[in-house]
Amino acid sequence: MSYTHPEVLVSTQWVADNPPDGEKRRVVEVDYDPENGYHSGHIDGATLIWWRRDINRDTTRDIINKKQFEELMSKNGITPDSEVVLYGDFNNWFAAFAFWVFKYYGHKNVRIMDGGRKKWELEDRPYATKESQTEPTTYTATPADEGLRAHLFDVKRALDEEGTVMVDVRSPKEFTGEIVAPPEYPMEQAQRGGHIPGANNIPWATAVNDVDGTFKPADELARNYAPKGVTPDKDVICYCRIGERSSHSWFVLKYLLGYPRVRNYDGSWTEWGNMIGNPIEK
Numbered sequence: 001m002s003y004t005h006p007e008v009l010v011s012t013q014w015v016a017d018n019p020p021d022g023e024k025r026r027v028v029e030v031d032y033d034p035e036n037g038y039h040s041g042h043i044d045g046a047t048l049i050w051w052r053r054d055i056n057r058d059t060t061r062d063i064i065n066k067k068q069f070e071e072l073m074s075k076n077g078i079t080p081d082s083e084v085v086l087y088g089d090f091n092n093w094f095a096a097f098a099f100w101v102f103k104y105y106g107h108k109n110v111r112i113m114d115g116g117r118k119k120w121e122l123e124d125r126p127y128a129t130k131e132s133q134t135e136p137t138t139y140t141a142t143p144a145d146e147g148l149r150a151h152l153f154d155v156k157r158a159l160d161e162e163g164t165v166m167v168d169v170r171s172p173k174e175f176t177g178e179i180v181a182p183p184e185y186p187m188e189q190a191q192r193g194g195h196i197p198g199a200n201n202i203p204w205a206t207a208v209n210d211v212d213g214t215f216k217p218a219d220e221l222a223r224n225y226a227p228k229g230v231t232p233d234k235d236v237i238c239y240c241r242i243g244e245r246s247s248h249s250w251f252v253l254k255y256l257l258g259y260p261r262v263r264n265y266d267g268s269w270t271e272w273g274n275m276i277g278n279p280i281e282k
Contacts, residue, residue: 001219004258008099008251009114009215010085012123020045023079023137029117030088030098032244037089037117041127046087047076047134051094051244055101063266069105070139077134080107080141087113087120091205091213096248100264104149106142112251118213148250150237150265155272159197159279164235167225168195169204169249170269174241177282180273181241190273194280196239200228204245207252221257232259239265239272 003009010018020027027046031037038048049055054072055064064072078084084107088095095112102110113120150158158164173179177193195201206224208215215221230236236259238246243266254262272278 003218003256005255008255010111012120025083026078027085030094044128047132066141070141073139074136079137084110087116089117092116093244096251097244100247115212115214150263166199167238168199168201169240169245175201192273194282197281204248236262237265239268241269243268
């Protein structure tokens with residue numbers, strides 16, 4: 001069994017052999033922690049997208065709008081026809097989140113470097129330390145593809161829909177409500193612990209190889225989801241705490257396994273667990 005869309009992944013060797021090439025090909029690092037990531041060393045020619053600063057709007061707790069996405073693409077020297085390769089820290093959590101945003105605004109040719117920073121470093125490949133410079137471009141995005149995104153009202157409606165399954169990709173302790181946030185984020189928690197009623201707990205990390213952060217083979221991935229009722233005939237909604245881990249699982253289901261109807265609920269537990277009146281299970 002092979003990936004449904006193998007073209008969305010490239011290897012570290014492919015990136016080494018195909019460096020950034022002006023507007024034709026851009027390599028972009030997407031980090032949660034740029035100081036210990038990009039600024040300490042990055043793939044030569046790669047630009048930086050900082051997850052918290054560049055693709056989120058803190059004042060509205062939302063992703064950037066279409067105009068802001070266009071400005072971000074221009075700043076990174078990207079055109080609508082550019083081939084873009086994303087990679088980053090945390091086993092590509094945030095690269096996958098950026099991939100989701102790129103697709104949300106219609107960028108067609110975007111890929112993820114399998115294994116991200118972890119695999120690049122394990123192979124002792126070189127890093128540059130000088131920040132990459134690019135010429136600004138003119139970028140026009142397409143209207144947002146809402147078929148890729150689940151909002152609060154979508155999830156509420158899904159509770160009564162037999163054909164929809166929800167995948168909670170957080171850790172088992174978050175799922176049961178024993179903890180309300182990962183230990184490394186003690187100040188970023190919801191008021192209540194638990195999960196959305198009826199959700200299946202399939203942690204994002206079960207899709208990757210521990211040793212190098214690469215995605216597992218397609219047949220192993222299929223065995224990860226299908227036995228729990230997460231099958232291609234269903235509408236699937238993925239969620240986590242703030243939408244970044246769930247975008248990783250969204251990527252696996254939609255592009256590696258080819259599920260036709262998968263949405264990322266980026267409001268996730270931060271929204272659901274804090275809303276008055278929302279039902280939860282523990």
